[in-house]
Amino acid sequence: MLNSLLVDFAEWLGATNWSVGLHESFYMFNWLETLHVLTLMLSLGMLFVIDARMLGWWLMEVPASKLADRLAKPMWIGFSIMIVTGVILYTAIPVRYTTSLWFRIKVILLFVAAVNAWTFHRHLNRSASTWDTDKIPPKRTRVAAMTSLCVWAVIVVCGRFIAYDWFDCGKEMSAFMNWATGCVAVSEAH
Amino acid sequence: MIESFFVWLEASALGAFVKDQAATFATIEAVHLMALAVLGGSVFLADLRLLNLVMTDVPSRTVNDNAHKFFKISLIVLLVTGFVMLSGVATKCYHNFYYWVKMAALAAGIIFAFGVRAPLLRGDHALLNPLTVKLVAIASISVWFLVAASGRWIGFSG
Numbered sequence: 001m002l003n004s005l006l007v008d009f010a011e012w013l014g015a016t017n018w019s020v021g022l023h024e025s026f027y028m029f030n031w032l033e034t035l036h037v038l039t040l041m042l043s044l045g046m047l048f049v050i051d052a053r054m055l056g057w058w059l060m061e062v063p064a065s066k067l068a069d070r071l072a073k074p075m076w077i078g079f080s081i082m083i084v085t086g087v088i089l090y091t092a093i094p095v096r097y098t099t100s101l102w103f104r105i106k107v108i109l110l111f112v113a114a115v116n117a118w119t120f121h122r123h124l125n126r127s128a129s130t131w132d133t134d135k136i137p138p139k140r141t142r143v144a145a146m147t148s149l150c151v152w153a154v155i156v157v158c159g160r161f162i163a164y165d166w167f168d169c170g171k172e173m174s175a176f177m178n179w180a181t182g183c184v185a186v187s188e189a190h
Numbered sequence: 191m192i193e194s195f196f197v198w199l200e201a202s203a204l205g206a207f208v209k210d211q212a213a214t215f216a217t218i219e220a221v222h223l224m225a226l227a228v229l230g231g232s233v234f235l236a237d238l239r240l241l242n243l244v245m246t247d248v249p250s251r252t253v254n255d256n257a258h259k260f261f262k263i264s265l266i267v268l269l270v271t272g273f274v275m276l277s278g279v280a281t282k283c284y285h286n287f288y289y290w291v292k293m294a295a296l297a298a299g300i301i302f303a304f305g306v307r308a309p310l311l312r313g314d315h316a317l318l319n320p321l322t323v324k325l326v327a328i329a330s331i332s333v334w335f336l337v338a339a340s341g342r343w344i345g346f347s348g
Binding site for chain 2: 040
């Protein structure tokens with residue numbers, strides 16, 4: 001049901017002039033993808049700086065909440081460009097991305113990362129004054145930072161794996177994988 | 191001479207290992223990207239501070255010294271994973287224009303980071319010409335962006 005909805009939407013989107021134009025253009029798609037990867041240096045770079053501080057790896061001279069506050073702006077500039085270029089890239093090849101196992105895992109993990117960041121941010125605002133300059137940050141803080149780094153590492157892996165055709169529709173796959181990739185809805189539609 | 195090294199590398203045990211499974215190459219690529227994020231973090235942290243855009247209430251020297259440590263670690267991971275990836279597609283890279291752009295930019299970046307930027311910033315930052323410091327920061331961000339961008343283009347023109 002959800003698979004049909006997603007694939008129907010992707011097939012409609014993929015037939016629009018915008019999508020076809022973007023897909024057919026050689027340089028535009030590549031430049032967008034390059035921008036998406038370059039922005040990783042800013043968005044995930046700043047995220048790493050903050051998470052590594054929460055783990056007590058570096059910058060211990062700087063209070064944790066101060067560091068997180070000062071770097072939030074460049075990090076969000078990075079993530080904004082990341083999201084915009086990511087959405088535009090999706091519109092270029094929507095059916096393939098919608099039925100990509102890795103793309104699906106990536107989107108789910110993006111939600112996990114967002115929820116983790118949001119709950120941690122609330123925790124930081126409430127409690128930072130008690131441990132801001134401690135040599136070793138509290139366990140709750142370290143767990144949240146490590147969770148963030150691990151989730152983002154898997155997001156990067158999934159993002160890179162999207163380019164490979166291991167589980168593309170039309171390949172020999174189990175019923176479960178046909179469902180998990182959404183390919184089951186593609187064969188229904190055609 | 192150079193070409194024969196690339197041919198030898200691809201035929202080596204390392205090259206064979208990387209080519210054996212598509213997932214091996216893809217996984218190393220992902221680790222390469224993660225290290226790129228860490229390198230980006232340390233470059234942006236230090237250079238945006240030099241440009242007075244972030245953390246202006248923390249001494250520039252403190253920020254820069256911390257960042258340099260992770261810069262070196264991430265650069266080593268990038269060089270190792272990069273070399274392993276190269277071993278799987280060495281002959282293709284030899285004939286790829288962007289591969290050589292990337293290598294030239296990488297060499298420039300390493301020489302600049304360790305031969306110009308690090309020695310300059312070893313002293314008291316307050317004694318340096320502010321314009322020189324800002325130009326160094328802009329050059330640093332630009333060269334690492336160029337390395338990353340040309341690296342991505344290797345894959346587009348294969």
